[in-house]
Amino acid sequence: MKITFPHMGNTYLPVKAMFDDLGVDVITPPINSKKTLEIGTKYAPEQICLPMKINLGNYIQSIEKGADTIVVTGSCGPCRYGYFMEVEREILKDLGYEVEIISLEAPDGDIKEFYNRVSQMLETKNIFKIVKTFKNAFGILKKIDEIEEKVLKYRPYEKNKGEIDKIYNHLIDQLRKSTGSKEMLQYIKEAEKNFMNVALEKRQDVLKVGIIGEIYTIIEDFSNIDIGKKLNNLGVEVHKSHSTSGWVLEHLFYESIGRSREKDIRKAAAPYVKTMVGGHGRETVGNAILYAKEGYDGLIHIMPFTCMPEIVAMSILPKIQNDYHIPILTLIIDEMTGEAGYITRLEAYIDLLRNRRDKFQNEKMLSWS
Amino acid sequence: MKIGIPRGLLYDHYQFLWKSFFENLGAEVVISQKTNKKIVDDGVAVTVDEACLPVKVYHGHVMDLRDKVDFIFVPKIMSIHEKEYICPKFCGLPEMIKTSISNLPTIIDPTIDFIKNKKHLLEIVYEIGGYVTYDKRKIRLSFEEALKSHQNYKNKMKQGFFPMDLDKKHEEKHEAKHKEDTQKILLLGHPYNIYDEYLSMNIVEKLRKYGMTVITQDHFSKDQINPQMNELQKKMFWTFGRKMLGAALYAMEQEDIQGIIYLSSFGCGIDSVIADIVERRTRRNSKKPYILLTMDEHTGEAGIDTRIEAFVDMIKWRVENENYVSTHGQYISAR
Numbered sequence: 156m157k158i159t160f161p162h163m164g165n166t167y168l169p170v171k172a173m174f175d176d177l178g179v180d181v182i183t184p185p186i187n188s189k190k191t192l193e194i195g196t197k198y199a200p201e202q203i204c205l206p207m208k209i210n211l212g213n214y215i216q217s218i219e220k221g222a223d224t225i226v227v228t229g230s231c232g233p234c235r236y237g238y239f240m241e242v243e244r245e246i247l248k249d250l251g252y253e254v255e256i257i258s259l260e261a262p263d264g265d266i267k268e269f270y271n272r273v274s275q276m277l278e279t280k281n282i283f284k285i286v287k288t289f290k291n292a293f294g295i296l297k298k299i300d301e302i303e304e305k306v307l308k309y310r311p312y313e314k315n316k317g318e319i320d321k322i323y324n325h326l327i328d329q330l331r332k333s334t335g336s337k338e339m340l341q342y343i344k345e346a347e348k349n350f351m352n353v354a355l356e357k358r359q360d361v362l363k364v365g366i367i368g369e370i371y372t373i374i375e376d377f378s379n380i381d382i383g384k385k386l387n388n389l390g391v392e393v394h395k396s397h398s399t400s401g402w403v404l405e406h407l408f409y410e411s412i413g414r415s416r417e418k419d420i421r422k423a424a425a426p427y428v429k430t431m432v433g434g435h436g437r438e439t440v441g442n443a444i445l446y447a448k449e450g451y452d453g454l455i456h457i458m459p460f461t462c463m464p465e466i467v468a469m470s471i472l473p474k475i476q477n478d479y480h481i482p483i484l485t486l487i488i489d490e491m492t493g494e495a496g497y498i499t500r501l502e503a504y505i506d507l508l509r510n511r512r513d514k515f516q517n518e519k520m521l522s523w524s
Numbered sequence: 525m526k527i528g529i530p531r532g533l534l535y536d537h538y539q540f541l542w543k544s545f546f547e548n549l550g551a552e553v554v555i556s557q558k559t560n561k562k563i564v565d566d567g568v569a570v571t572v573d574e575a576c577l578p579v580k581v582y583h584g585h586v587m588d589l590r591d592k593v594d595f596i597f598v599p600k601i602m603s604i605h606e607k608e609y610i611c612p613k614f615c616g617l618p619e620m621i622k623t624s625i626s627n628l629p630t631i632i633d634p635t636i637d638f639i640k641n642k643k644h645l646l647e648i649v650y651e652i653g654g655y656v657t658y659d660k661r662k663i664r665l666s667f668e669e670a671l672k673s674h675q676n677y678k679n680k681m682k683q684g685f686f687p688m689d690l691d692k693k694h695e696e697k698h699e700a701k702h703k704e705d706t707q708k709i710l711l712l713g714h715p716y717n718i719y720d721e722y723l724s725m726n727i728v729e730k731l732r733k734y735g736m737t738v739i740t741q742d743h744f745s746k747d748q749i750n751p752q753m754n755e756l757q758k759k760m761f762w763t764f765g766r767k768m769l770g771a772a773l774y775a776m777e778q779e780d781i782q783g784i785i786y787l788s789s790f791g792c793g794i795d796s797v798i799a800d801i802v803e804r805r806t807r808r809n810s811k812k813p814y815i816l817l818t819m820d821e822h823t824g825e826a827g828i829d830t831r832i833e834a835f836v837d838m839i840k841w842r843v844e845n846e847n848y849v850s851t852h853g854q855y856i857s858a859r
Contacts, residue, residue: 200800202791202818232761233602233609235793241758242797245804258758428619430602430635433612461574463793467616470572474623487574 156180158224158276159217161210162187164374165299165327166399172336173292177277177284182222184213187377191216196490198246205378205459205489206371207239211246218252226276229260234434234464291336293403298343300398302326305350307394310387311361314354322349362391362508365446367439368457369465370397372488379457380494382486382501386455389505394451396442397435419445427471434464440471447479453508454481455501460489482507525656527632528593530585531556533578533614534601536687536719541674542597548666549656554593556585559722563588568821570624577789577820578716579613579620581723586621590628595655597632603639608763611794630655681742686728687719706737707839710775712768712802713787714795715742717819724787725825727817727832731785734836739781741771748774765798772802776810782839783813785832790820813838 157180160170167183174181185191187209195212214225230237240256247254257276261269274280277288302323310319326346333339364386372378373395383393405417420441427444428437443454456472458465469485476483484504486497527546529535535542535555546553557563559581567584589596602615609615618633634651646664653663680690709731711718718724718740731738741749741764749770753760760766768786775781784806788795799816806814815835817828 200796202793202796203800204793229758231607231759233612233615235797237761238758238797241756242800244757245801249804249808427623428616430600430615430637432616433609436612436616461791461793461796463612464616466572466574467613467620469574470620471616471623 156224156278157182157222158226159184159214159222160226161213162375162377163371164376164399165303166296166374168299168327168330168339169292169296169336172295172334172339173288174277175334176288176291176336177279179276179278182217182220184217185220187213187375191377192490198250200242202461203242204235204462206236206369206375207242208490209375209378210239211243214243214247214254215250215252218247218254223254224276225254225256227256227258229258231260232433236434288336293400295336295339295343296403297400298340298347299330300400302343302346302350304394304398307383307387308392309353309355310384311390311392312355312358314356318353319350322346322353358390360390360509362452362505362512363450364391364393364505364508365442365451365454366393366395366457367442367446367454368396368435368468369439369459369462370402370435372457372459373397374399378459378488379486380488380492380497382455382457385498385501386505389502391505394446396438396446423448427474428467432464432467434462436464436468439465439468440475443472443475443481443483444479447475447481451481452512453504454483455504456483456485458485458487460487482511526552526554526593526595527656528554528556528589528596528629530582530589530596530598531558532582532585532720533617533716534610536715538674539687540677541670543670544673545652545666545670546597546656548669549653549662551656554589556588559585559720564722564821571620572624574791575620576613576791577723578714578720579617580821581720582617583621583624586625586628590625593629595630595632596628597652599652600633600635602635602637603763604636605763606638606641607759608761608766609639610763682745684737684739684743686738686740688721688728706735707782707843708737708739708780709839710771710781710784711738711740711787712772712784713740714764714768714789714792715740717787717789723789723819725819725823725828727785727787727828730829730832731836734833736782736836736839741767744771744774762794762798765794768798769801773805776806776812781812782842783815783835785835786814786816788816788818790818813842 158174159182160167162184171181171183191212192209193212194215195208195210198215199208199211227240229240240258244256257272259269259272273285277285279285306319306323313319326342329342330339333342366373366382374397376383383395386393420438423444424437424441427440431437439456446454456469458469472483472485482504484500486500529542543553543555563584564581565584566587567580567582570587571580571583586596586598598618598621600615600618601610603609618631622628622631632652632655634648636648649667650660650663653666657663711727711731718727728738749767752770752773753766760769772784775784784802786799786802788799803814803816806812813835815831817831819828
């Protein structure tokens, strides 16, 4: 059995570590590229959203490298993500590929079936071993997410341009080459030490922008044309509202525990969205409000074309823009998105934020209060 | 007291339930005009570009009612079956309406969510009825009465009637029913697409004019649809998706159904999935012709006409050439 899985940001690193720890054969799909998207667009339904097109490209590229089993997480609607695997099964069948698709979910709350699927995937029935490897992999996932968050936060403040990028790229390169969670953790520790030594300078003119919207397009830098780095280069500190570790936590535990941030988001969104709308529609609205309250200068709402939950959020966001006085830019992404048009819009938006901040600062100086 | 019901989305499905419920309670019910150009234009103007056509048109219907009534009934229909949803946009419909349209009268927006069970159905009924009267008994009786007319309507649909047939005179109705010698076409699509005469460009009438009998997923019974769906590895979690896919899978095996037409609205997430599975299964398992018609506010009627005509021609040729065996060795017939 040779397992493959779809890409989503840097998630492939901990996933690879997990399979390596257990000695399961795993084929990491080639890093997302124009080619991946081309393959996906060719075979996927015309009007499906971008994440599935990229996923399908990942699968086909991996299958060509020899994979015969696909592992994905499942969900139960109403967002169409839950039905991706069924469409993919049909497409791959029509293309003549014989692969097995294991969806990691508990159908109708059947925990035993979930365990069966996990043990089938990991080729072991030893529950302690499974839990231990999950824990290790999750630890790495969390560390990588933390590093990414810091990179996006501190990149505009660095004294010597490119220092953070150098460390970060070196780390990812090393992680790619390493096998097993132990080795990875070592490299991560090393990189963390290096990050501490990066010289930062105080800058007043750095803006703060939050990124809200659909989880895949936020996390996968190929799909959002590396929006974090582009904004950093424009002198903007960036925070992404979704991370893979957050998603895993939410999916595995949030029903039982209920993280505090999750609760805050729902509470904030309540006046605008009463119930869930599938996907992360409600979280988008809640995050927008929380960011506005935390004093961010602007928000960028990012979503794939035809994403149903985000369309609901998109029609509510103008109201939040008015109520909380925060400019929101919506970027819709599909396979036709061109980089140049995208950059122009980002630059224009950041200019607007800068003018706005200058204006408000002057107002503050003149006012008595 | 005037209550407005927009003639959009699930109105065709529940028109008798909603209308007679409010009327039994003693309220005056105003239903928005049939979809027309103004309603479409109004709706398109206020909604975000990315929303699908039926949602835009629904906004237009609400705007049509805005200045005529005291209340507008915009239910938040999340789920009408256990473990099944409708569509994410339905879950956020009242919120979308409230943020997109200004100067609205009071919106009656009960949350209808039967994802776990239908236990709290009566509570929802009391909540809706509470806008009109405090008399709980009256609300319950009105609801039971309304349910009867809804059931009646549903039975009629099962017999092969369409919502638009109900306004017609008796003789015409008779004509609209099944004829033994005509050819049957399965028309799939969300009820708000196929039953809206303006949006669907009257596709049902057009097909009938060509001498076809049109059936939709609503004309199949549960026993015909559900067994097909149990074979799928992943449970379908959209109510209309289940109906459409189940009907298509059932129709593939029926000899008397000659072709499948799928009417989808541009940008519909559910259609993007279901239409693709239906297409792949139809091509793989049967020799029935299949066509996908996508519409949005820019779709021209002439283009749709041409495609329907070509589709019907193809079916007719197939029947005429039924006994023709080509030298190549393959039957042309669909049967």
